[in-house]
Amino acid sequence: MARPAYSGHIRGCRAASRPGIEFRVGDACAIPYPDGFFDIARTERVFLYLADRLSVIHEMKRVVKPGGRVCLIDTDLDCTAIYSSKPGLTRKMTSTVAASMPNPNSARELPALARRAGLKDIKTEVFAVESPHEFFVRAMTGSLSKAVESGIVSRSEVDEWLGEQAWLHANGEFFQMWFFVLVCGAV
């Protein structure tokens, strides 16, 4: 096998201390492995960012053995659920963040993409994940600051919304969930 671009200890990685795992950095459109190399290929929260998702599924199929599986997991940013006394403002903020991504509805689009890419025996699961306030702040503030700079939303709207969420967090009432779709199909 070719020498990996990156292998060994990765700081902060959950799998860093496990033996026998190799990490290699590459573009999903040109996976640096030969045909039929893996039993399974999976992505998690990557399709949100990709320009040509069908090509990437074909590339994942290429590196998986016949009969192996391709699994795709993504979140549906445009239906993020956040507890608030300001539902209209919340919808505006979550839609603004979603619109800053190339594929904000990626999760709901995965089953159709998998079918179009020719995966067989496709299974779909839907689940939700609760988010801590710290992650919520990290996930929202960058996109919202850019939206303020572009004039899409006002600074006072963003401050009002994030302020309420900080207050809810301080009072033990913060609640956000992300909706996920998992699609798995055979090659």
Ligand SMILES: C[S@@+](CC[C@H](N)C(=O)[O-])C[C@H]1O[C@@H](n2cnc3c(N)ncnc32)[C@H](O)[C@@H]1O
């Ligand atoms: C939200 S992170 C998810 C990371 C990881 N899958 C996880 O579950 O923690 C999105 C990842 O997609 C990767 N990504 C975006 N476009 C990519 C591409 N064309 N090829 C490979 N990776 C890509 C980014 O580098 C980033 O690590």
